[in-house]
Amino acid sequence: MSSSDPATRPEPDAGRPYDAVVVGAGFGGLRMLHELRGLGLRTLVVDEAEDVGGTWHWNRYPGCRTDSESWYYCYSFSPELEKEWQWSERFPAQAEVADYLRFVADRLDMRRDIRFGTRVDAAEFDDDANVWRLRTDAGDEITATYYVAAQGILSAPYLPDFPGIDTFDGEVLFTPRWPHDRDLDFAGKRVAIVGTGATGVQLVPVVSRTADHTTVFQRTATYVVPSRNHVLEDVQRIELDRDRDAMWKRTELHPMALPYPPSAGRLGVDLSDEERRRALDAGWERGTFRFMFEMFDDMMTDPEINKVVADFVRDKIRSIVTDPETAELLCPDDHGVGSKRPPLGQHYYEAYNRDNVDLVSVKKTPIQEITPRGIRVGDQEYEVDVIIFATGFDAVTGGFTRVDVRGRSGASLAQRWADGPETVLAMAVDDFPNFFMVLGPQGPYAILTVVIEHTAQWIGQAIAAAREAGTDRIEARPDAVSDWNQEVLDAVAPTMAVRGSESWLFGANIPGKARVVQQYFGGFHTWLEKIREESAAGFPHFTLGAKTGAASDPARRAS
Ligand code: NAP
Numbered sequence: 124m125s126s127s128d129p130a131t132r133p134e135p136d137a138g139r140p141y142d143a144v145v146v147g148a149g150f151g152g153l154r155m156l157h158e159l160r161g162l163g164l165r166t167l168v169v170d171e172a173e174d175v176g177g178t179w180h181w182n183r184y185p186g187c188r189t190d191s192e193s194w195y196y197c198y199s200f201s202p203e204l205e206k207e208w209q210w211s212e213r214f215p216a217q218a219e220v221a222d223y224l225r226f227v228a229d230r231l232d233m234r235r236d237i238r239f240g241t242r243v244d245a246a247e248f249d250d251d252a253n254v255w256r257l258r259t260d261a262g263d264e265i266t267a268t269y270y271v272a273a274q275g276i277l278s279a280p281y282l283p284d285f286p287g288i289d290t291f292d293g294e295v296l297f298t299p300r301w302p303h304d305r306d307l308d309f310a311g312k313r314v315a316i317v318g319t320g321a322t323g324v325q326l327v328p329v330v331s332r333t334a335d336h337t338t339v340f341q342r343t344a345t346y347v348v349p350s351r352n353h354v355l356e357d358v359q360r361i362e363l364d365r366d367r368d369a370m371w372k373r374t375e376l377h378p379m380a381l382p383y384p385p386s387a388g389r390l391g392v393d394l395s396d397e398e399r400r401r402a403l404d405a406g407w408e409r410g411t412f413r414f415m416f417e418m419f420d421d422m423m424t425d426p427e428i429n430k431v432v433a434d435f436v437r438d439k440i441r442s443i444v445t446d447p448e449t450a451e452l453l454c455p456d457d458h459g460v461g462s463k464r465p466p467l468g469q470h471y472y473e474a475y476n477r478d479n480v481d482l483v484s485v486k487k488t489p490i491q492e493i494t495p496r497g498i499r500v501g502d503q504e505y506e507v508d509v510i511i512f513a514t515g516f517d518a519v520t521g522g523f524t525r526v527d528v529r530g531r532s533g534a535s536l537a538q539r540w541a542d543g544p545e546t547v548l549a550m551a552v553d554d555f556p557n558f559f560m561v562l563g564p565q566g567p568y569a570i571l572t573v574v575i576e577h578t579a580q581w582i583g584q585a586i587a588a589a590r591e592a593g594t595d596r597i598e599a600r601p602d603a604v605s606d607w608n609q610e611v612l613d614a615v616a617p618t619m620a621v622r623g624s625e626s627w628l629f630g631a632n633i634p635g636k637a638r639v640v641q642q643y644f645g646g647f648h649t650w651l652e653k654i655r656e657e658s659a660a661g662f663p664h665f666t667l668g669a670k671t672g673a674a675s676d677p678a679r680r681a682s
């Protein structure tokens with residue numbers, strides 16, 4: 124049965140509130156549905172797309188694949204699912220991840236609780252009725268006691284306002300809204316790629332393989348580490364299966380939720396130049412994020428050590444890219460390693476050795492306009508047939524604030540976060556009772572599938588705690604929000620990341636957006652400990668069962 128078959132689509136809420144509504148049917152939303160079903164809650168999931176997948180539904184540009192390894196880029200709540208699903212590669216391509224999420228949805232018969240093709244535009248908390256009222260683009264209202272926003276951190280695409288974009292005679296493509304209805308063939312075409320973040324880095328080698336000519340427009344060069352992707356052999360799968368339980372346990376101890384040793388176990392400052400070089404060579408051969416995060420424990424705190432790593436990558440770029448001018452343009456010179464979210468590449472730098480690939484730096488001279496024939500930079504016009512924009516997202520907060528969410532005071536989440544997001548442990552906000560977020564702002568900078576798993580469990584526990592206390596109302600306390608905000612600020616202070624970062628991690632890629640740390644850099648393991656303490660103690664930083672204004676009424680607190 125197809126996802127858009129009316130028989131699979133839940134009827135609009137005919138007046139009776141759902142126990143819970145979840146917005147988003149990606150990794151987070153599906154996991155949340157499973158959790159809420161487990162609590163016996165009548166739950167509806169709503170998604171704008173026509174199928175499950177979330178980010179893996181929309182981002183189907185050529186070369187799109189995970190840069191987390193497949194064996195932990197998946198759910199851990201069901202040993203059966205883990206056994207049934209076999210990944211084909213270390214870093215699976217978009218289609219395989221989308222298939223995986225379809226497999227989970229079908230295997231757990233989730234589609235009957237999902238309404239596809241419906242965008243939620245607004246949500247308002249009705250204090251008297253203790254329900255959330257969600258307005259959809261179809262003009263109807265969905266009501267539910269609990270509202271879980273599961274849009275994720277990268278769901279609001281960002282396309283800069285380039286003058287003349289509508290005048291272009293060729294085809295304009297935007298990676299997070301890649302066409303679903305046709306295969307694109309770049310053979311014989313001159314293609315422009317704008318943007319060299321993780322998306323652009325995946326596009327360049329693949330598009331340039333078939334395009335007649337590819338011109339890459341780069342504003343900021345990044346440190347791209349080789350992914351060393353490979354197919355998974357049966358023998359590796361057997362090993363991975365055997366290790367599965369221990370692997371998930373290891374993720375709980377790691378600052379980034381990786382199933383690897385939590386620390387490099389060495390300080391760059393203690394090593395000789397030769398020892399550092401040996402470590403860097405070995406790390407480069409192994410590739411993956413481990414190159415960055417397991418190199419030296421002082422890489423993010425000691426600028427000298429960070430520079431050692433940065434110089435090493437710059438040398439690698441110069442040794443791979445044969446044209447010295449192009450190599451220099453590809454060498455990052457304005458930020459340290461790790462202060463932007465690092466991309467993983469598969470033959471990225473090598474692609475610039477092709478005769479049909481050019482790199483244009485738009486750092487000093489920005490893109491001035493899009494013309495009918497191409498892209499103008501300064502007084503030079505680059506004529507192309509296709510422009511691909513890989514210009515990123517209004518990350519972390521954008522997916523949540525795109526919905527006009529209003530709490531019990533009537534103030535919106537967007538207003539509330541105008542100077543930067545504030546949450547308790549990335550999952551709740553005061554003034555927004557019964558509202559939870561999966562991958563909300565101020566959450567750990569870590570492997571998202573693992574964060575989702577623990578977030579869903581915790582939200583389930585919070586709702587269960589309210590119910591056990593004989594109520595269907597739970598709200599974060601304002602002091603808890605300020606406390607977590609302070610912890611988030613304190614955690615980022617000692618790291619390199621805080622220094623001059625122009626990254627989406629700090630909201631810096633969106634004109635006019637508050638420049639403030641959007642994620643928690645104190646480590647996934649620390650966050651996990653804190654959320655576990657909170658639930659084990661009966662949610663002391665929340666008010667259970669109180670109506671408006673009761674957050675300051677201690678007699679009505681559960682603890
Ligand atoms: P991004 O990292 O924000 O990169 C956007 C690119 O567009 C940057 O190179 C940016 O330059 C450029 N850009 C933006 N405005 C521009 C302008 N006006 N003129 C010229 N260039 C402009 O976005 P992304 O590449 O889509 O990646 C976002 C995040 O998505 C990643 O960090 C990652 O977390 C996730 N992602 C993951 C995967 C994966 O798992 N494999 C793949 C893709 C993305 P500046 O750097 O100068 O701003």
